[in-house]
Amino acid sequence: MMRTTNTGIQIQRIFAPMIERTSLREKLWIGMLLSVLAVGMYALYLQATVGHTVTGMRDNVVWGIYIANFIFFIGISYAGAVISGLLHLFQVEWRKPIIRIAELITVIATIIGPLFILLCVGRLDRLHHLVLYARLQSPITWDVLAISTYLTGSIIFLYLASVKDFAIYRDSTTLNLSKWKRRFFAFMAINYHDTPSQQKSINVAMNLMAIMIIPLAIIVHSVLSWIFGMTLRPGWHSTIFGPYFVLAAIYSGTGVLIIALYIFRRMYKLHDFILDKHFTYLGYIMLVLAAGYGYFTFSEYLTDWYGSETWTSQLIQKLFGWDEYGKLFLFTNVGGIILPILVVATPKLRKPGWITLASAIMVLAMWVKRYLIVVPTLETPLLPIQDIRPEYVNYSITWVEWALTLSGIALFLLLFTIASKFMTLIPVSEVAESHDEITQTK
């Protein structure tokens, strides 16, 4: 029988309405998300039947918003992998209330990200060729293997961190659970009763996974960057693309985590658990990452600009040209680098609201940055294209692509909502043990 403290019972009471039943408000919310998904399904149907001509992608610009979304979602999955893994390894106490949300972001984002690759594939009927004719020397093969391994690892990490909680829910007298849900929790708790040997096993497994997940996450995003870096295209063929992508991923992951914490804190009145200091500490992490990311960005574009190599210069002109991508490029640097630094560095602005607002603008800027990595380079071909329609040279996002992008976001939120029906967003077992100490240091 798993016992928990009063804090554990308090957390269960907060989340009980969500776990026990689905309210009308939740039903409406799920209905709205399903409506967005339905529009996306129609867009997907059009894309599958009419072909990729319904998207903005053409012979010249073969990748567009889907690939930008793919990199973005894999990037935000770092929220759990690195923040949670690293803080677990260093035994940082304040991590405990936020790790569940971070790990959920990781798993769900890692599920959603690759879906955008599938949307980008022209011949889905040949998808199995990826396995049948896999070539180890292809970065695409590395990517498929790395992401599937990373997803498996993230699910295991989330599960390990939740086993104790499942056991608490199973034995809970606070939660008024339906039969099938109690059976589900009993199944997921795998006979865990917090015996010393079980504690030891779960701790060893958690430590192993915390160690594994960090290099794994770094490898996954490096491999992702090498899809670009291994090609001889202006703006892509760069030796710093691996660390640049990794840093950008941790950065945007931290931003999404801050936004999620802010929303859930307000929504479920979690002010006793998600404290101001969580935002401040995550803000500090964001500040350091922003500085590092800014340094990489400056280094990357200074080198490209100084070299004056013909094709690279064309790309730089596009990115700096006010009539082309100049506005977006400036926004990525101001909103994505300078603003978060300013907000966190100014003591008066170091408040949850301001930090969250800066994070939201930063996350949007990071998405735009992914777009600017993908599209302008493809619009700068090594062999110039002449006498063809402008639509073949320049890319513009169609409604089908927007619909599927919004569907991806809707699916992310839907999976988060479903997950919250099966677990408390604050880990009961972790927080219950240390809550007294947290309250004292608040």
Next chain:
Amino acid sequence: MIMTNNKTYISSLRYRRYLHCIIILLAFWSGTCMTSLTAQEDTLKTEEPPAEPDGFKSKMSVTANQFPDGSIELNALLRVKYDESYQGVPDSKIGFFSVSPEGEELALGNMTTGANGIAILVVKGAEQKTDADGNFTFIARFEGKDAIKPSETDLLIHPAKLDMQTEKADSIYLIRVTATSASPDGPQPIVAAPVTIYVKRMFSSLKVGEGETDEAGFVEIEFPNDLAGDENSNLEITAMIEETELYGNLTAREVKPWGYSVNAEVKELPRALWSPHPPSWMVVTFFILTGTVWIHYFIIMYKLFRIKSEKPAAQP
């Protein structure tokens, strides 16, 4: 004191208001930027060329190649105008006919056009009837199909041939070509006709020499001795008089071991994306990395199995 506090308060308010403005502007700007992503309207529309009420007009052209053995190769090209340019029509039946002196059409056979819109028929010149001037008349006819209108064309050629002889003198290769046309009085020389020598390469023919026939219809052309042949040094040499109004194309071919042998031994490919096998260091690194991760996953699974199989202690 109160004044100072008030001043600080007012300046902090102002400061905060400025930052408010900056951040709201940034948020607004980000929205504007997002909309600019879609600013370029996708004007692409798949425009099908409007079909004429009674179908597309087709265009037929036919050429002939005459060989020394008297055979004639008829090449019919069927095209339609599509998207402002003529394109070959594949998979269409072309009927070939010869015309007798009396004007009667004699069917030679039907051929189907390939992907490039060309249908080829080879006939024996000796079996064809000539008109009073000794000319052959051929007709290529397309009966029409689907939305494509019928079309036909004819070709009038005079029987002629190229005779090619080769000679190797020390390290010099010579090609002697005689061009003659048929007449009731026996073969007549074709005078002042340009003769071109080609060698077949992988994708097309390489022009290696040219000359002009003299009064006897004869020309001698030197052939290069530094060409790559197949593994037996063979080269396929073609002499041609091309696209004459009277004779069409006159062609003669011969295979001679005049090239240098290219070793057919398969050499190891350089490192490239299309290499059939990954380098060994990559395979080793891959298996070490993936193996390490998955072995740890299995260890963790084993730990979970241990947890599951443990019997709970008796409750106090």
